[in-house]
Amino acid sequence: MAGEDERHTLLSSLEDRFGIPEAVFDPYLLFKRKKSWTLLRASVHLSEAAQLKVSRIGLKALERVGRFLKPTTRLVQIFGFAASKATVEIDQEALRRLWEGEEVPVDHNLDNGYVILRLKGDRVLGVGLYIDGRIRSQIPKKDMREIMVTHETTPRP
């Protein structure tokens, strides 16, 4: 399990970049695995699970990529609602272009790094990488099918 210092370093990085308050993660524990961290709900039963041979814990949440801390698409789909910064809203056409591997220009005043991609209507899609005014998708392509991005979609959460 990540120690207090490591946890604070990780979560304060998320807060600095995305404005997601560190306190949002108070009910959860972080576990380190190589260069990534998983998130698991804290529970009084965890001491019992600790005696089992566990092959996977919780949800893969964060990974270290070079100097950046990258949140996973599945993490931001859950907690992206709490972000107040580094969020880029895109339309259906931009989503299609990103899915096809294109870089899409956006008019944002941001430092280079990871961003949260929202589809118009407040639905958090996942993670993008912003470099010098352009974004490229970091959403795992295997998780999305072409038909998903070519059809008009989805409700507000």
Add this chain to the structure above:
Amino acid sequence: MAPFFERYRDIIPEFPLFEESLQRPVPVHLRINTLKIEPTALFNTLSEKGIPLKRSSKRDPTLFYAPGLDSPGNLLEYFLGYIHPQAYTSCLASLALCPEREGLVLDMCASPGGKTSHMAQLMENTGLIIANELYPDRHVPLGHTLNRLGVLNTVITAYQAQQFPLRHRFDRILLDAPCSGEGTFRNLSPEAVYRPPRKENRFPDLQKRMILRGFDLLDQPGEMVYATCTFNPRENEGVVNFLLQNRDACLLPIDVGCVYEPGISGWREESYDRAVENSARFYPHRNGSVGFFMARIGRRG
């Protein structure tokens, strides 16, 4: 037609209607994932997109039939984890088990994760679920399902279910046992013929060892649900009967808000304890879903 199922003519009510139901595809059924979205919001938007939903359960407001929707996996809502395509009867196992917030739950044969994630939803992502799955290649779809649906209260283990360590006792246990899968068969073309799995005869022995281990892992008070998707009494009532003969177990009533048939008291040369009638048989012509069997088990006293 499906001559294999003739052997159940005496135990399946309205057998001609049952046969007829095998000629129709299993209706598309969705569970709305409240870990990520409110049912009303999704219901309204899918309706606006020309995908009407019809509520399937009086008890659970997240379960819907989606008539006219062929491939729910092609919707963006699927990627976003707002929906999970899951057979109606399959959803009933988690409802019958009714895991509580902050509870400790064992899912003995968890992949591909539909029932595990449903339990996480019912527990509102609190407590702890041990999602056990022996085969590493099945951890991939299991992990994918749990991640997509935003499940945060689960760890995965890889023990043989019948040898799961007896170190702890669980509040709730789901044993969705490996089975011959007869209930999922549909006779949709002249070429479609039900072929039993090669190891079909080995299932009852394996299931009996699993149900004993599951019961031994159960806390007092605690509850276990034993479930299969087969009509075969040897994999259903026969397994539950074996548990009753070998442990101080009892069968609890099942209330999942839909029609089902009671467990049968015997088949061919086998006869079962009368208590086995408290188990539940779900048939495709009665429930419009896959065939399913369920027993809700507790400790006597």
